Amino acid sequence: MEKIISRYTTKNMARSGLIAVLSFLSFSAIGQVSYERILDAESEPENWLTYNGGYMSQRYSLLEQVTPDNVANLKLQWTLQNQVFGAWQSNPIIVDGIMYVTERPNSVIALDAITGRVFWKYRHVPAENSLVCCGANNRGVAVLGDKVFMGTLDARLVALDRVNGSPLWDVEVGDVNQAYSVTMAPLVVKDKVIVGVGGGEFGIRGYVVAYDAETGEQAWKTYTIPGPGEPNHDSWEGDDWQHGGAPVWITGSFDAELNLSYWGVGNPGPDWNAGQRPGDNLYSDSVIALDADSGELKWYFQFTPNDAYDYDSVQVPVLADIVWRGTPSKVMMWANRNGYFYVLDRVTGKFLQGKPYVTVNWSSGLDENGRPIPTPQPEGMPTYPGNQGGTNWYPPSYSPRTGLFYFSAWQDYATIYRAEESEYTPGRAFLGGGFSVLAPAPGAPTIGIGRTNPINNWTNEVGYASLKAMDPQTGEAVWSYDQFDVSDSGMLTTASDLLFTGGREGYFHAIDARTGELLWNINLGGQIVMAPVTYMVDGVQYVSVISGHALSTFALPN
Amino acid sequence: MKNLIRKVPHLLPVALLALTLIGSQPALAQEAGDHQYTSEAIETGSRLYAQQCALCHGPQGDVVDGVNLRIGQFPTVQSDDDLRQVVTQGAAEGRMPAFSLRAEELDGVIAFIRAGFDPDGVAVKIGDPVRGKALFDGEGQCADCHRVRGVGPRTAPDLSNIGSIRTPAALQRNMLDPAAALFPINRPVRIVTRNEETIVGRRLNEDTYTVQIVDSNERLRSLKKSDLVTYEISNEPSKQPTTLSSDEVADVIGYLLTLRGL
Numbered sequence: 001m002e003k004i005i006s007r008y009t010t011k012n013m014a015r016s017g018l019i020a021v022l023s024f025l026s027f028s029a030i031g032q033v034s035y036e037r038i039l040d041a042e043s044e045p046e047n048w049l050t051y052n053g054g055y056m057s058q059r060y061s062l063l064e065q066v067t068p069d070n071v072a073n074l075k076l077q078w079t080l081q082n083q084v085f086g087a088w089q090s091n092p093i094i095v096d097g098i099m100y101v102t103e104r105p106n107s108v109i110a111l112d113a114i115t116g117r118v119f120w121k122y123r124h125v126p127a128e129n130s131l132v133c134c135g136a137n138n139r140g141v142a143v144l145g146d147k148v149f150m151g152t153l154d155a156r157l158v159a160l161d162r163v164n165g166s167p168l169w170d171v172e173v174g175d176v177n178q179a180y181s182v183t184m185a186p187l188v189v190k191d192k193v194i195v196g197v198g199g200g201e202f203g204i205r206g207y208v209v210a211y212d213a214e215t216g217e218q219a220w221k222t223y224t225i226p227g228p229g230e231p232n233h234d235s236w237e238g239d240d241w242q243h244g245g246a247p248v249w250i251t252g253s254f255d256a257e258l259n260l261s262y263w264g265v266g267n268p269g270p271d272w273n274a275g276q277r278p279g280d281n282l283y284s285d286s287v288i289a290l291d292a293d294s295g296e297l298k299w300y301f302q303f304t305p306n307d308a309y310d311y312d313s314v315q316v317p318v319l320a321d322i323v324w325r326g327t328p329s330k331v332m333m334w335a336n337r338n339g340y341f342y343v344l345d346r347v348t349g350k351f352l353q354g355k356p357y358v359t360v361n362w363s364s365g366l367d368e369n370g371r372p373i374p375t376p377q378p379e380g381m382p383t384y385p386g387n388q389g390g391t392n393w394y395p396p397s398y399s400p401r402t403g404l405f406y407f408s409a410w411q412d413y414a415t416i417y418r419a420e421e422s423e424y425t426p427g428r429a430f431l432g433g434g435f436s437v438l439a440p441a442p443g444a445p446t447i448g449i450g451r452t453n454p455i456n457n458w459t460n461e462v463g464y465a466s467l468k469a470m471d472p473q474t475g476e477a478v479w480s481y482d483q484f485d486v487s488d489s490g491m492l493t494t495a496s497d498l499l500f501t502g503g504r505e506g507y508f509h510a511i512d513a514r515t516g517e518l519l520w521n522i523n524l525g526g527q528i529v530m531a532p533v534t535y536m537v538d539g540v541q542y543v544s545v546i547s548g549h550a551l552s553t554f555a556l557p558n
Numbered sequence: 559m560k561n562l563i564r565k566v567p568h569l570l571p572v573a574l575l576a577l578t579l580i581g582s583q584p585a586l587a588q589e590a591g592d593h594q595y596t597s598e599a600i601e602t603g604s605r606l607y608a609q610q611c612a613l614c615h616g617p618q619g620d621v622v623d624g625v626n627l628r629i630g631q632f633p634t635v636q637s638d639d640d641l642r643q644v645v646t647q648g649a650a651e652g653r654m655p656a657f658s659l660r661a662e663e664l665d666g667v668i669a670f671i672r673a674g675f676d677p678d679g680v681a682v683k684i685g686d687p688v689r690g691k692a693l694f695d696g697e698g699q700c701a702d703c704h705r706v707r708g709v710g711p712r713t714a715p716d717l718s719n720i721g722s723i724r725t726p727a728a729l730q731r732n733m734l735d736p737a738a739a740l741f742p743i744n745r746p747v748r749i750v751t752r753n754e755e756t757i758v759g760r761r762l763n764e765d766t767y768t769v770q771i772v773d774s775n776e777r778l779r780s781l782k783k784s785d786l787v788t789y790e791i792s793n794e795p796s797k798q799p800t801t802l803s804s805d806e807v808a809d810v811i812g813y814l815l816t817l818r819g820l
Contacts, residue, residue, distance in 0.1 A: 086653060105652075131655065133613055201613075420605065428658075434608025436617040443728050444741045448621035449613065455763045459742040483766040505765040521767070 033095055033143050033162075035190050039256055045495075046536035048094040051140055051185040052395055053533070055254040056319040059397040061534045064496035065541035066556060071498060071510045072520040074554040077542065078116030080109070082549040087450045087529050091140035091185055091395075092544055092551070093148075094535040095162075099544075100143065101551060105136040106152045108160060114537050116553060120165035126153035131179040131427065133201035134449050139251070139530070140185035142193060144213050149193045151182025157195055157211060169216035173197060173209060178426045180204055185251045189261055189292045192219050196248020200266040200312065203243035203430035208252075208263050208288075210295060220295030224248060224265045224283045235282040243424045244277060245269030246284040250314040250393045255330065258347060260289045260298055262319070262332065266312035270432025273419040274308035281306055285313045287334065289349060299349035304338045304372065309362060309417065310387050311338040316395045318405065319346060325473065333472050335396060335407045337389030340366065343472050355475035357468055358390040358409050379418075382438040386415030386463070388449070388486075395490035395531045397499070402513050404478060405470040406499055408487040413447075413463025414438040437462060447486055451504040451527045460484050465503055467491075469516060479516035483507075490531025492543075500543060502528025508545050508552075524552055596669075599662070603670025606663050614654075619675060622654075628675040629723045641668050674725050683808040684726060690813025693806050700810070703796065706817060712776045713760065714796065715744060719819030729811050733802075736795040746796045747771060749781065750788035757781075760796075 033049065041047070041054040045062040053059050066074065082088050084104040092101040099113040106124040111117060130136075130153040142149045147168060148160045155174035160167055173195060174180025179202030186195045192210040200206070206224035211217060224246040226233040236244060245268050252263040268277060268284035285304040288297055304311045318333045324343070332346040339360035343352040351370030361384045363372035377383050388410060396407035420433035437446035445458040465487035468477040487503035494500075499513040504527045510520040526548010534543045544553040608617075611627075619627030634649070635641050642664060648656035659667070694700040703714035720729070732739040743764075749757040749771075759773035769789070770780045783789065800807060 128656075135614070136652070418608065422609075429610050431609045434605070434612060436608075436612075440742050441739055442731065443618065443725075445620060446617060448616040452621070452623040456765060457741070457743045457763070459761075459764065461742045484764055485766075503766070507766065 033145055035144065035188070038144070038188060045534075047096065048092065048533045048535050050093070050142065051091050051187065051251040052253065052316055055189075055256065056398075057251075057253040057316045057395070058318060058320065058400070058493075059395055059491055059531055060399050060493045060495075062495045063534050063536055063541045064494060065536070066494070066498060066534075066543065067496040068498060068512055068519055070556055073556055074510070074520065074522075074543065075557050077114075077553045077555050079553070080111065080116050080118075080551040082551070085549065087135055087137065087527065088546045088549060088551075089137050089139050089530050090546065091530055092533055093141055093143055094533065095143055097537040098162075099535075100141050100148055100162075102138045102140050102150060104138065105130075106138055106150065106158075108141055108148060108150055108165065110148075110162070110165060113535060113542065113553075114540075116551075122160055122165040122167070124150070124152050124156075124158055127176050129427075130154040130176055130181060131202060132181050132183065132198060133429075137183045139183060142186040142188045144188040144191075144193070147213060149186045149188070149213070151184060151186055151195045153181050153183070155180040155182055155197060157182065157186065157193065157216070159193075159213070159216060171211060171216045171218070174199070174204070178202070178204060179428075182249075184249050187251050187254065187261065188213065189254050192292075194252070194261065196224075196250075196252075196263060198247045198249040198266075200245040200247035200249075200269055201271060201429055201431060202427065203269045203424045204245060204247060205242055206246035206248055206265065208248050208261075208290060208295065222288075222290055222295040222297060224263075224286075224288065226282065232280075232282040235280040237278050240277040240279075240281075243269060243430060244281060244284065245271075245430075246281075247312075248314070249312075250316060253317040253319050253332075254292060255319060255346060258330070259292050260346070261292045262317035262346065263288050263290065264312075264314040264317060264334075266314050267310045268307055270422040270424075270430045271310045272308055272417050272435060273422060273432025274306045275419065276421060276432055277306070279306060285311055285338070287313060287317055287332070287344070287349075289346070301344055301349045301351065301370065303334075303336045303340070303342070303370075307338075308376065308419065309338070309383060309415075311336070311389055312392070313337065314393050315391065316393075317346075318396055318398050320398050320400065320472075322403065322472065324352065331472065333396075333398060333405045333470075335391050335405070335409070335468075335470070337385075337392055338362070338372070339385045339390035340372070341405075341470055341475055342370065343475070344370075353472075353475050356390075357470070357477065358411055358413075358466075359384040360390070380416060382414035382416050384412075384414045385410060386413045386437055387417075387435050388413070388447075392488065394488050394529075397491035397493045397531070399493040399497070399499075399513055401495060401497060402469075402493075403471065403473075404513065405472055406491045406493065406501075406513070407468060407470070408489055408491070408501070408503075409466045409468050409480075410463050410486045411466040411482070412461075413486065450488070450529065451485065456485055456505075467499075467501060467511070467516075469513070481509075481511060481516050481518070488527070488529045492532040492534060494534060500532040500534075500545070502532070502545060502547060504528070506547050508532070508547065524548070524550070526550065599666045599669040600673045600676075602662060602666030603668065603673075604666075604675075606659070606667050607670050607675075610657060611667065619671070626723075627671045638668050638672070641671065676725055676727070683804070683811075684815065685805060685808030685810075685812040687809070687812040687816045689806075690809035690811070693802060693810050694813055698800065698802055698806070698810055712772060713774055715760075717814065718817055720817050721815040722818040724814075726811055726815065729814050730807065733800045733807055733810065735799060736797050740795040742791075744796075746792045746794075748788070748790045748792070749786055751781070752785050752787055754787075761791075 154176040209221040247266040268281040286302040422432040465483035467481040489502035524547035532545040759771040763770040
């Protein structure tokens, strides 16, 4: 026994030496998550370095070990159980075999991506008076160098040491007393960490703000509502601009060649009483293009002027370089919450095309500049799409191989709005009325934000999910895949033409990205409200998805 | 698979019918004095609820698991003071945040919850429960399909607690105009499997790939849609509008309101 122990010890000591060398190596490896690596993320598909897998936000991976032929052999490798209830919308980041994922309200967990065993966990306890409209959500971290960055419910930005989870700096992004919050995963560009603020239901004035990644010092801040003297300030009346909402709560995209970062901007406030804030209310419900170094606004495109329906344009700006009707073009594709699918020129912001992808009755179409022709419904009558939109923040995917754009749409879902005068009080809800989801019978159950009931007693008559594969050239769906309940799931595509997605029912699906044919699915039991991700360690491709309160990771056997 | 499934008809016409029905009701004014809060308070609460509560709790108050505000189902709350405490101090480890409301807003939202989410109110005549039970079991033919406290068939929904989950107005509507009042999940289904078995029943749950039903033999069945040749959801409710007189309907409602679970 003694001998064995001593042998073990010797071996252990030898291993310690090895570990010392390895730690040195891995330390330098950790130092290497450089901006250049993120910029060139495509060349290392074994990692998932940013929220959307790369600056173009295509959520398309070049990994092709899992194929349409073998996807049905996927086996569960490990599960990470969330210790906190509530919708788990976090997107994991994977760097060299280590996964970083957040847990409600503001914890960061670093774990081994092969076994799911945890290295460290950092807990930030948000201020008690943190206020968010729709749950204590956090959608994940960003990484740069040896740091991990997380925005918090009490509107702070925290930088952690990637090796041990120790906080390195912690700065205020917004005033928690005025209901500012950060729920999005930050975007790292060059040496800066960029975030936007939530609070569109509480009369904030939205902005995007960049910090020096090393020090946390603010580098620039650009309001999403122009102040006096700035262009488009006159799209507001009186002091409406001071509490007009326009939050930014979903991670943006970046085009290094143009040096532009792109951000989807949320609803104007108060949400449902457009008459109370006359004007177009710029830059609410718009995409804005900001210079990545200075934050200067280069262009904007507004999807829904003077919005009365809470049609946040917080969708992910999906960038692609395609041949657009014969001309090689830098485009941006956008399935908007307002029910239209757009293609824009991302150099200039010029409108190229827009068509409805679900029933739309708040507008009868778009003019040649992409501005909607409003057709507000009479009081008490249903508006299509309903309050949660034709789609929402769920990340889409674009596959350069198929040339198709994939996203979750809500079909046949409508809302009856009620507008009401609303007085702004700092830190209180500023909604301007209310709404009810159109129900097929009086008092019948309907759908809300997320799903907590294992029994679907509202049925598809209240609305249902339709995964749409859009051809940007035509603006039409090439195929669609319906689910009985609605879906808030994002998308992942791969170079083997697989599409992975989920839904509120808890099924995890692998679908043929070309045909829409279901290839494999498994009931994971809880709502899937984020996109799956894929990565590779030691030559094995993994696919991870969060369902309910569990993060499950799959791979092929052996 | 999708081709085999008959699409449920588009919901708009049904919904418009439902709206028409809602629109016709305020004519029946709520009698004052049957609740301890004023109509103004309920109205205030209705507005506040839509603004601050409905995002999480849903328009019907039933979106949060284990809580149904409209019918007064709570994990811990019993008295109105309990309710006040939860609203003002938060609960469930922060999942229910604390709200800072003015006194009249707080009273209002409690009034609205206690009024069963019925801001306008509907004066429904409520008759004699004893006569109502006799009608339920006899002439009204309710007991032919509905089960109460362990007696009767299980093919239609069990009504043992119907008095605590439906308002008098909803019960009346269900008897007088079942086509408009029936929830979609309760519509009769007719299924033919690949094995040529015909199954008639009522859905309990459904998703993209499966459906769970209780069949006409009271068996719980879970079926894969890919195994089905026919899957029809009837547009017609399983029952006709009642032929009982309005006094008799009032009696049946009186009886149903006594059914409040165990």
